[in-house]
Amino acid sequence: MSHTLHRRGTSESLKNDYVIFAMSAKGINEVDSKVKLKRFLEIVSSFNPVNLGDMRTGNSFIRSKEVIVNSTQDTSIVHGVFDNRETLIKAMQAIKEADLGISVIVSGLLDDVDSCCKEAGLNRHTCETSLGIWGKTERLPDEDVLRFSTMCGHGQVPFNLVIKMIEDIKAGRRTAREAAEELSKPCQCGVFNPVRAEEMLEEILCLWGVTVA
């Protein structure tokens, strides 16, 4: 369940896209871990993430932060998304100081996250990378669309919804920000980055025949 792996985009597009999340290990440190997972969310929340979520409860575009933080369970996987490395490092330092004892994972550009770990006084333990998409790739939509939909690793952001949002902006029915927020909603875990989505929408609009005044 590599739900934050396989995000598509250039290094430039991915450089301010960080997901930090935590979980307990089933059958090992799971019992009563909800207290630690809640504390993790409280810390992350205090640094004003651009999205926050727990797969069981939902993300910050469909639930309030208070509900997300207060609904943690022992089997929760809790997430926060940051759009800049300085805030990520501060959050990592605060989580380290809290000494929760649960696993913490950061998604982002691997070399950059390595550097962030060092600045936060941490050492990488295990890394996971993507070897790309294989098979019948002709069935996939444009890379433009994939960059949005792959921000939800559970595939809950439909390709057609991305296209609809682009068309809505084109028709003046939504702003790029509103479209980015709508795209954030189906990603239950809250790992979708609405700031990156808004930036990408603004960047690609000209390619879809949209003129922004």
Place this chain on the structure above:
Amino acid sequence: MKVDETKCVGCGRCRTYCTMGAIAFMRERHGKVCAEVDQHECVDCGVCYRAEVCPVEALYEPKPEWPRSVRGTFSNPLIEHKETRVPGRGTEEMKTNDITGRFKFGEAGMAIEMGRPSTGARFRDIEKVAMAIAALGGIAFERQNPITGLMIDKATGKMNPELMDEKVLSGIIEMTVPLERVPEIIAVVKKVTKEISTVCSFDLTCKVRSDNKTLAFDLAREAGVVPTPNGKTNVGLGRPFFLEEVQK
């Protein structure tokens, strides 16, 4: 997912929330336009339902019977797998490696996420890839993984035949192998994925050595596959429940 035809007003709002593009609109005998969900393509992910865009609450989720029931468990992240008690499709894999010690130095975690991104996979394709990997010999699929749980022969990767036509948003074939086997797994996946009708995303995991190297990634490069610059990092804050081995 199904549509109550007596309620549907044919507004079309649900169509763009379908991950499989399986919702179409038909004109009925009496001229009424109504949504229709292609049950063969629908993976029961529940996205259209949870989006709450239907103004008349015409979408509903009937409780599926086996084998259709696997669609929801592999496609709707809110449904927890009995095997793993982890919602989603895979296992804890590297996420809790600092606590479990599942991946050791000298090993690589490899996973083929069939149907990802957002294309979906039928079990006949999942079986094809699993059996090709198993044919290499000495492969142990991850026991906690729900796809492994549906294999009737874990040594060959043979899936339960009742599932062949079932479609899921994605399913993960997962294993841990000695580092030296990374190139041959890559080679077999490269070959077999030319024969499938969908896509898959390929994951590679390894522990970070004290010299900050990730050997499995280097092996992938040597095998001609360039790992993406982004990925996941377990930052080692979990309290180990195992004796961390000495790096050789």
